[in-house]
Amino acid sequence: WATGFTSGFLGSLTTVTGPPLVMYLLAAKATPTAFKAALGLFFLVVGITLAGAFASIGFLTIELALIGALMTLPAAIGMWAGRHLSQRIDAEAFRKVVLVLLVVLGANLLRRAFLA
Secondary structure (H helix, E strand, O other): OOOHHHHHHHHHHOOOOOHHHHHHHHHHHHHHHHHHHHHHHHHHHHHHHHHHHOOOOOOOHHHHHHHHOOHHHHHHHHHHHHHHOOOOOOOOHHHHHHHHHHHHHHHHHHHHHOOO
């Protein structure tokens, strides 16, 4: 429950929703398959909810929706590449890759906060 609340709070504040769930799934030692399934469903629900909320208050314009739609092709290519990579590594290597990506994400957020 706390993980969902934290993700929702951060999502509405910053649109960064994933790290609390990622940390929870890592701590729970979710298998790579369960990890990806949980995150995929989470991002689907959060994305639809945020799009509706942002549209209702005028943040999501037609122009921004079109830009978002254009991003689906590169996102799909990235998902394809990630799926193939994750099928070639074991659960411990998957966990390490996720931890490294969390560190990179955190460093980028700090960089944007303090150097922007």
